[in-house]
Amino acid sequence: MNLRLSLVAATTTFLFAGAAFAVGGSSGPHVTYPTSGKIGAVIMNPYKIAPLTAVIRNGGYVLTDITVRIVPKEGGQEIKYKVSDAQARTHGGIPVFGLYGGYRNTVEVSYTRTLSGKSEPVKETYKIYAQPVSLQQAGYAGVTDSFFKAEVKKVDPEFKDRLILVNNMIAAPADSTRAVWNNPMGGALEWNRYPQNAIIDTTGEIRWYMDPATIYDFNDIYKAGIMMGFRQNKDGAFTWGYGQRYVKYDLMGREIWNHRLPDGYNDFSHAMDPMQNGNYLVRVASSDYKRPDGKHVRTVRDVIIEVDENGVVVDEWRLFDILDPYRDVVLKVLDQGAVCLNIDASKAGQTLSAEELAKQDASDHFGDIVGSGAGRNWVHVNSVDYDPTDDSIIISSRHQSALIKIGRDKEVKWIMGSPEGWKAEFKDKILTPIDKDGNPIKCEGSKCEGGFDWTWTQHTGWRIDSKSDKNIFYLSVFDNGDARGMEQPALPEMKYSRAVIYKIDQKKMTVEQIWQYGEERGHDWYSPVTSLTEYQDDKDSVFVYSATAGASYNFKTGAFESAPNPYIDEFKWGATEPSLEIQLKNTSGYQAMPIDLNKAFNAK
Structure with missing residues (x-):
């Protein structure tokens, strides 16, 4: 028996020694994974x-x-x-x-x-x-593919090298809608749709996409929410936010940082802007605001914070203290069927009467609903930008149909929007429309002559830094167009959206509309919600995403019969026709933008 055990032990030792020799050779350990080139795996x-x-x-x-x-x-x-x-x-x-x-x-x-x-x-x-392009969470009723398809309609040679980040989302599946804030009352946590983020080339091929499974979880309120506010930073990395988080990752997917919102704030959505000083402007809401009537609420999309990369809150702009949260002239004319992403086709074309709004405002009904006062969706900020020449921020307020510049001192500098309904303290802040010769344009109420128009339920009010200075301010806006002229049109198919560029003289307090596109495309190009207009330095161009256009809508039944089929367009500066147009199929869009690989991979 002892002899047998000794032979087995000797044989086993020999086999293991042989295996080690085969793997590492006489020179020691060696990797066993296959390599296909002259360096590593x-x-x-x-x-x-x-x-x-x-x-x-x-x-x-x-x-x-x-x-x-x-x-x-x-x-x-x-x-x-x-x-x-x-x-x-x-x-x-x-x-x-x-x-x-x-x-x-x-x-x-x-x-x-x-x-x-x-x-x-x-x-x-x-x-x-x-591997084939695929997302695990796109299994709700009606889905036929993980991602949109792209139909390329036009690409001029100068734009053939474009790579475009598309920031979209799928409809909310059942497992994403289980939580709401109720202590204090209100909030907007129910916004929780699975991300659909991809980069396409100008042939319509997906060349990058995000599989968010390791950083996103419907069942954890601190890892859920709609991914929004993507911006490519100077170092090539992307920042964005979702729900109760704001994050930074490079294009390869490497985490640089991933922060929870500071506890005093909640419900990120829409906007996260990298500032020239290295900090970030983040659109949030207050976790606990005590209203003048003594009620505690979680507010809705009405606070801007400035944070550094360590998550320290450097400053805040509490818009319910700076603006008038009871200006309701726009709230009364909004199409209740499409209040941003709260889309309800059964309410298409309906508006709130003064009596209905007053009843709601007097109630304890708070949350992501159209209404006056903190705790309701009274301002709905969907973009924020920074002007380093005077240390100010520029916000786009959908539910006030206004672009507003606010200083570090929390004082309003100007308002680009209809003069109707503003308190006396803001009347001298409203910009005066002028024509190309500097002559004032005649306006009555919310309607102006000479082709000038304000923006209505707009998105992305951004400063064109390379064309602006301390006095002259170029502003790019996507004018969604709901409640245009402070009213609903006679027929819903009369609605249209525009991409617009304005030139603001900040000393003279005037605004000139210098370019627009979209009215000629009519209702087919109309985006009731979301979307983007942004100037691109590299090609001296204007990039536009009409992100919820092209939905099939039955005007007789008041129901949507298909998902949107949005348009990506890019124009040479001043051009009346796009040099690039791509239509995406069967997807609900938020924003899209060109990306720069030189920033991403050639950064020092």
Whole structure:
């Protein structure tokens, strides 16, 4: 027996020793994963939220002078970019972005590899298969695919290199609508739709998308909410927010920071703006506001905070203290069928009477509802921007149909909106419309002559920094167009939206409308909610996303018969027709914007 045990032990030792020798050889341990090139292995989706990305590991070499090219499909769009030494160190190799899903991609890389002081230039090709584009949570009734389809209608040569981030959302499934705030009363937590974020090229192919499963959870109120407010920062990374969080991730999906909102604030949505001083303006609400009548409420979309990267609240703008939360002239004419994302086709075309609004305002009914006073959706701020020349913020208020500039001292500097309904203290802040020759335009009530119009339930009021100075302020706006002229039209199909550029003389307190597009497209281009207009420095162009246009609506039954089919357009500065147009199919859009790969991968 002892002899048998000794033989077994000796044999076992020999086998394990042989296995170790086979793996590591006489020189010691060795990696066992397959490598397909001259450096390290390929790691797919390295940070678990961007499936169409990969990292080619450096294999122990120092990599410099890196260039990456994703070979396009036949008739497709090339993606090519340089990678800074800092980015190569950060990702432990070569970051690969822009793979086609469900496809064996050809990736060409060139680099210099250095080991023990010896350098060698290398050019090689990798074959990398990426999984099909898919989201796990898109299983509610009516869904036929995880993502939208894109129909490319026009692309001028100058715009063929565009890569466009699309920030959309799917309809709220049953498991996303289980929580509401009720202590204190009100709030907007019920806004909780699953994200549908992707980057498309100008052939309509998805070249990046977010799988949010590791950072998003319907069942955790601190990891849920609608993802909104995407902005590409100077360092190429993206910031945005959702629910009770505001975050920063790079294009590969690497977390830079992911913060909960400070406890005094709640319900992020719509806007997170990177400031020139390195801080961020975040649109939130108050977690506990004591109204003049003594009632405690969670307010709704009416507070702006300035935070640093460590989450310290540097300043706040409490709009219920700065503006008039009881200005209700716009609230009375809003289409109750589409109060931002609270879309109810059964109420299409209906408005609130003065009696209905007064009854609601006198009640204890608070939350994400149209109504006056803190604790209701009286202002609905959907964008915020910063003007460094005078340390001010610019807000877009959907439910006041106004763009408003407010100083660090919390005083209103100007109001770009209809003069109806403002208190006496704000009357001298309202800008005067002028024509191209500087002559005042005649206006009566909320309607003006000479082709000038205010904006109505607008989105994204942003300063065009490169064209503006301390006195002259260029403002880009998406004018959604609901309640245009402070009324509902005779027929709903008469509604239209516009992308608009205004020129504001801040000394003279005048505003000139210098460009618009959309009225000529009529109701087909009309977006009742969401959307974006933004100037692009790199091409001296205006980028527009009419994000909820193109829904099939039955005017007889008052019901939507399809999801929206929104339009992406881009115009050369001053052009009357787009140089680029892509229509997305069967998706509810929020915002879209070009991205800059040079910022993302060539950052120092």
